[in-house]
Amino acid sequence: MKKLLLTTALMLATTPALAAEFTIKEVTDYDAKKQNFFSPDKLTIQPGDTVTFENAQDEPHEVMFISVPKGVDEMIMSPMHEKKGDKFTYTFTVPGTYKFHCHPHEKLGMEGTLIVGTPSKAGETKMMDHHKLAKKLEGGEAAPAAGGNVAATGKVVNVDAEKHTIKIKHDPIKALNWPVMTMLFTAESGVDLSSYKEGDAVSFTLKPAGKDDYTISSMKKN
Numbered sequence: 001m002k003k004l005l006l007t008t009a010l011m012l013a014t015t016p017a018l019a020a021e022f023t024i025k026e027v028t029d030y031d032a033k034k035q036n037f038f039s040p041d042k043l044t045i046q047p048g049d050t051v052t053f054e055n056a057q058d059e060p061h062e063v064m065f066i067s068v069p070k071g072v073d074e075m076i077m078s079p080m081h082e083k084k085g086d087k088f089t090y091t092f093t094v095p096g097t098y099k100f101h102c103h104p105h106e107k108l109g110m111e112g113t114l115i116v117g118t119p120s121k122a123g124e125t126k127m128m129d130h131h132k133l134a135k136k137l138e139g140g141e142a143a144p145a146a147g148g149n150v151a152a153t154g155k156v157v158n159v160d161a162e163k164h165t166i167k168i169k170h171d172p173i174k175a176l177n178w179p180v181m182t183m184l185f186t187a188e189s190g191v192d193l194s195s196y197k198e199g200d201a202v203s204f205t206l207k208p209a210g211k212d213d214y215t216i217s218s219m220k221k222n
Ligand SMILES: [Cu+2]
Pocket: 026, 036, 060, 061, 062, 102, 103, 104, 105, 110
């Protein structure tokens, strides 16, 4: 056995490394502290390796590379992953540091880092103007930066009045670049959730709460 291991080690040392394949899952977990995340959100691979981004459930996610090594001359971006199992595969050849996020969940902190070979040093990466590109692809107007409150509509999925949380399948929210998503929101203490139930059509206001979060500051039935 020892001899076999040694032989294998020698083979690895003398033959070029085979390209490896990795998977990063796009996860929505309403019980997690951060509801939308990449798993893993940090990964180191070698040049020539392939990464598949795969949706773990039927919630929409979309991978966009926002910062890449200067030698990369194309936009690395997946189509919208609407369904469980939707995936996007890319082979990384240029060494350095790559940062990516999920476009719909950008403002909710769904992001990750990929190192190919060795990390980039300061000044060796460039930002990708993905918002301009997304605008082109969607053929619409760029959404205004969401500095303040945002009006939204949707349908109630379920309510936990005691915890002050409500799960809503919201309509597209242009101001945040959000497609239809089912999301768990916390309501401010002044919002009484006890009168809402599954299936209610609602209008509500989202208020920025910290870097990656929004709370419901007002709500009414339609
Ligand atoms: Cu996402």
